[in-house]
Amino acid sequence: MxxxxxxxxxxxxxxxxxxxxxxxxxxxxxxxxxxxxxxxxxxxxxxxxxxxxxxxxxxxxxxxxxxxxxxxxxxxxxxxxxxxxxxxxxxxxxxxxxxxxxxxxxxxxxxxxxxxxxxxxxxxxxxxxxxxxxxxxxxxxxxxxxxxxxxxxxxxxxxxxxxxxxxxxxxxxxxxxxxxxxxxxxxxxxxxxxxxxxxxxxxxxxxxxxxxxxxxxxxGQQPPPPTWPTVKKGASGERVRSIQYLLRQAGDTTAVDGAFGPGTETDVREFQTAKGLTVDGVVGPQTWARLVVVSKQGASGEAVKAIQRQLNNNHGISTTVDGAFGPGTTTSVRTFQTRRSLVVDGVVGPITWQALVG
The missing domain is CATH 3.40.80.10 (Peptidoglycan recognition protein-like)
Incomplete structure (x- = not known):
């Protein structure tokens, strides 16, 4: 601790x-x-x-x-x-x-x-x-x-x-x-x-x-609450990789390359259509809220990889990226939540997701 x-x-x-x-x-x-x-x-x-x-x-x-x-x-x-x-x-x-x-x-x-x-x-x-x-x-x-x-x-x-x-x-x-x-x-x-x-x-x-x-x-202020970023075609980096992993979690075959190109935009539009969202190819608050998956120890899959990469690559918390939410990932999530003054429960829900990708 x-x-x-x-x-x-x-x-x-x-x-x-x-x-x-x-x-x-x-x-x-x-x-x-x-x-x-x-x-x-x-x-x-x-x-x-x-x-x-x-x-x-x-x-x-x-x-x-x-x-x-x-x-x-x-x-x-x-x-x-x-x-x-x-x-x-x-x-x-x-x-x-x-x-x-x-x-x-x-x-x-x-x-x-x-x-x-x-x-x-x-x-x-x-x-x-x-x-x-x-x-x-x-x-x-x-x-x-x-x-x-x-x-x-x-x-x-x-x-x-x-x-x-x-x-x-x-x-x-x-x-x-x-x-x-x-x-x-x-x-x-x-x-x-x-x-x-x-x-x-x-x-x-x-x-x-x-x-x-x-x-x-x-x-002496309260820390600002985490918010969803707006990500669209032309963006690149770990945040885009998280979107691509989450699209794969939802059943798409999106390439995970960290580049928000035409293929990713098309997959975002298809996801938005399937979820009854505004179809604009832009990942804003409403699309993020439907993309993210609440994850905790015992979970596995592409969404877990997104969490692990964010922790390891963007937040300096050494975490194995294997798609398995085990005890090591739980410890990493708790460390991240402590740093951000979030509820420390080891569960990646919407607020922790916002802090990870925001």
Whole structure:
């Protein structure tokens, strides 16, 4: 049994040290009030890392941002964890973004693999300290650019998780942003939630529910409840594999390749037709609710494989993927439920499914 005095972040971070979607609009709700204060982490200004002056005037948005958008730089993971490397990264990102005609770095903040947090777009630190306005970015398309703070994270996270130093800095920065601007922890999203992109990588994107929970813990909030994601043609990764396994559990012959292509879309449409659902080929809340199968010790089959792969590949909980829900899988599920502050019963029902794939 885990030591219950350990925070959710402490439990999850152990998995980071050991190991290192879908486009479309996201509905942004209102923020919550009365957040606990989170201290300002160490921030390195544009002057400190030697930024070029912006090539055009930057826009101040005359209100608070409503949410945070997480990115990855899609650059090498084989770099030094030094301040010098962090500053080189910031200069390279700025040069690339200015070459695209963006006037400055597109994102407000950048975090290196060594955990250094740098101001990206000029003026972002001073606006954050004021807590009432922010510098408009160019990082996630309209309308997100004028409503959100963008954070670039150094590295490529399609197949590995970010290092602990980066995650800790991301957590501390998000907590401070939320407390300064009155943003709820549930309003932390990935780039792919707004544009057709793989950013911030399958592994980092899969960690966002944990990030929201860890930020909520720092702010004294209740962890946000798990929700069903919306997945459609063009998406890829472990979430798509789960859909494919569940379609096979329902009797289809869907190929399990992690790519939501025409074949998977056709099988989703056939499943929706059979269940009397809206036939759009998109796996949203109603389709997820009919796809998932309540599973517990003694179960077997394709749905169990989906559970085991999610635990093993997306959540850092070592689990044998054999389609048999035995004592080992039960232990893994209980560990996952403990980390997510769910009912710890070893049964994968709708709430645990939502947390696994959300």
């Amino acid at each position: 885990p030591d219950m005095s350990i925070s959710r972040r402490g439990l999850m971070r152990g998995g980071i040290v050991v190991s290192a979607a879908a486009a479309g609009a996201t509905v942004i709700g209102t923020t919550t009030a009365a957040l606990a204060a989170a201290p300002e982490p160490s921030l390195h200004s544009t002057a400190q890392w030697g930024a070029r002056p912006p090539s055009e005037p930057l826009t101040t948005v005359p209100n608070r941002p409503s949410y945070i958008v997480v990115h990855h730089t899609a650059t090498s993971n084989d770099v030094a964890n030094t301040q010098a490397q962090a500053y080189t990264l910031a200069r390279n990102v700025q040069s690339w973004h200015m070459s695209q005609g963006w006037g400055d770095s597109g994102q407000q903040f950048t975090i290196s693999r060594g955990g250094y947090i740098m101001e990206g777009r000029h003026g972002s630190i001073s606006k954050l300290r004021g807590g009432t306005t922010f510098i408009r970015g160019i990082h996630a398309g309209a309308p997100a650019n004028g409503e959100s703070i963008g954070i670039e994270n150094e590295g490529l996270y399609t197949g590995v998780q970010p290092p602990g130093a980066l995650y800790d800095s991301l957590l501390n920065l998000c907590a401070h942003l939320c407390s300064q601007y009155g943003i709820a922890a549930s309003k932390i999203f990935g780039h792919r939630d707004f544009m057709a992109t793989q950013c911030p990588g399958d592994k980092l994107y899969a960690m966002l529910p944990q990030l929201r929970a860890d930020v909520a813990e720092k702010l």
